[in-house]
Amino acid sequence: xxxxxxxxxxxxxxxxxxxxxxxxxxxxxxxxxxxxxxxxxxxxxxxxxxxxxxxxxxxxxxxxxxxxxxxxxxxxxxxxxxxxxxxxxxxxxxxxxxxxxxxxxxxxxxxxxxxxxxxxxxxxxxxxxxxxxxxxxxxxxxxxxxxxxxxxxxxxxxxxxxxxxxxxxxxxxxxxxxxxxxxxxxxxxxxxxxxxxxxxxxxxxxxxxxxxxxxxxxxxxxxxxxxxxxxxxxxxxxxxxxxxxxxxxxxxxxxxxxxxxxxxxxxxxxxxxxxxxxxxxxxxxxxxxxxxxxxxxxxxxxxxxxxxxxxxxxxxxxxxxxxxxxxxxxxxxxxxxxxxxxxxxxxxxxxxxxxxxxxxxxxxxxxxxxxxxx
Numbered sequence: 001x002x003x004x005x006x007x008x009x010x011x012x013x014x015x016x017x018x019x020x021x022x023x024x025x026x027x028x029x030x031x032x033x034x035x036x037x038x039x040x041x042x043x044x045x046x047x048x049x050x051x052x053x054x055x056x057x058x059x060x061x062x063x064x065x066x067x068x069x070x071x072x073x074x075x076x077x078x079x080x081x082x083x084x085x086x087x088x089x090x091x092x093x094x095x096x097x098x099x100x101x102x103x104x105x106x107x108x109x110x111x112x113x114x115x116x117x118x119x120x121x122x123x124x125x126x127x128x129x130x131x132x133x134x135x136x137x138x139x140x141x142x143x144x145x146x147x148x149x150x151x152x153x154x155x156x157x158x159x160x161x162x163x164x165x166x167x168x169x170x171x172x173x174x175x176x177x178x179x180x181x182x183x184x185x186x187x188x189x190x191x192x193x194x195x196x197x198x199x200x201x202x203x204x205x206x207x208x209x210x211x212x213x214x215x216x217x218x219x220x221x222x223x224x225x226x227x228x229x230x231x232x233x234x235x236x237x238x239x240x241x242x243x244x245x246x247x248x249x250x251x252x253x254x255x256x257x258x259x260x261x262x263x264x265x266x267x268x269x270x271x272x273x274x275x276x277x278x279x280x281x282x283x284x285x286x287x288x289x290x291x292x293x294x295x296x297x298x299x300x301x302x303x304x305x306x307x308x309x310x311x312x313x314x315x316x317x318x319x320x321x322x323x324x325x326x327x328x329x330x331x332x333x334x335x336x337x338x339x340x341x342x343x344x345x346x347x348x349x350x351x352x353x354x355x356x357x358x359x360x361x362x363x364x365x366x367x368x369x370x371x372x373x374x
Contacts, residue, residue: 021249021272022120022142023047023103026066026344030310030323031288032301034268036209037221037255042107042348045114045148048225048253049160050211052112052150061107061116061348068342069100097126097329097338107348112150114162119143122170133177139197140170140243148207155215162207168234168243171197201234201243221255221268250274264292282333299323305333319346 023046028035039047042061105118122140127133144166152158173196209225232246255268267289273279288301288308299310306326313320321344329336 022122022246023118025064026321026323026342027290027297027299027310027312028288029303029325029340029342030299030301030308030312030321031268031290032270032308033272033286033303033325034253034255034270034288034301036223036225036251036253036270037268038257038266040346041109041350042105042116042346044109045107045116045146045162046105046118046164046207048209048211048223049114049148049162049207050150050158050209050223050225052109052114052148052160053152053158053211054213055109055111055114057110057350059107059109059348059350061105061109061346063347064105064107064344065102065346066104066342066344067102068340094127094130097124099124099338099340112152114146114148116146116148117144118146135175136172137175137197138170138172139194140168142166142168156212158211158213160207160209160211162209164205164207164232166203166205166232166234166246167200168203169198169200169239170243171199171239171241172244173197196240199239199241199243200237202237203232203234203243203245205229205232205246218256218258221253221257223251223253223255225251225253227251248275259292262294266290266292280333283328304328306337317347317349319348320344321346 024033025035025040025043027040035043036048039051041055041059042064044051044055099122101120101122103118103120105116107114107116109115120140120142122138124138125136127135144164146162146164148160148162150158150160175196206229207225207227208229209223212222214220227249228246229248231248234243234245236242249272252271252274253268254270255266257266258264268287270286271284272286273284283304285305286301286303288299288303290297290299295314297310297312297314299308299312301308303325304327306328308323308325310321310323310325312322323342324339325342326337326339328334329338
């Protein structure tokens, strides 16, 4: 019976959001998690609204689907869940965390204006403490809207603001021995655990950003993004308590882009959670590089001291990305690393000033690589 609840948690939802940092695309995770210095066009409203001042066309992101899971080792731990009819059957699951989920989004981006609608689900769970069993469940399900604006202050300097409304369901709970036993003894009530994280609320948040990008053909980029200024909290709409709030995140991003005939690269560095003193400095550093070839992008980076890898295939309006990376769940790098895999599929296109469909436009205002290299 308990195994059927685990299946319910993992099987009914195919999207997720990382609880500590959310809305991170696969292409960025492959290059160390760096994305504010050069977001893709569809990412701009939620990643760095100041970049809207660099947009020259109308871009329609018809679909962006990100699916993430634990690494292969964690998948092997849970692929053959045993039938659990008593507490003794939990022995094979202790100390084996599992996390899964993904994101869905559509966006409209135009000069100085952007809009995104998004949804996500995040699940993380594990059993601990064999002497007195505990079951930790962390569940979040968001959907919302972001409206963003930008203003160019000079040819190199821009500011941006994003306003967002989020409906959130979820929370985290550590289920004790009594509640686990209650579920095992129940034949038909599958809501005993889920009711504990079924908290509903509505929140309103603000992101601010400042962008300085040189105007030469190989721009150098400096950007400051303050996400969820002052913290985004949720007013209770249902459940036992308010859903967890989203902490503010001040990000300093540095980047460099070079694009030539048939080949290009970009490299960047990010310092995140600058205002969060309890995050160790090593957990704030992210750096990476991307090499762009015709149709294919290859990426690598360092995120919180761990190597990341990624690749993407760009087929005009269709783009497929994959990334393998490591997240640190401990207080300092090297304490509790967990491997993650993320896959994304994006369908988008752009309309130029003459209302002709074109390939996508990058964040620096250039045509997408496929169009450049034909």
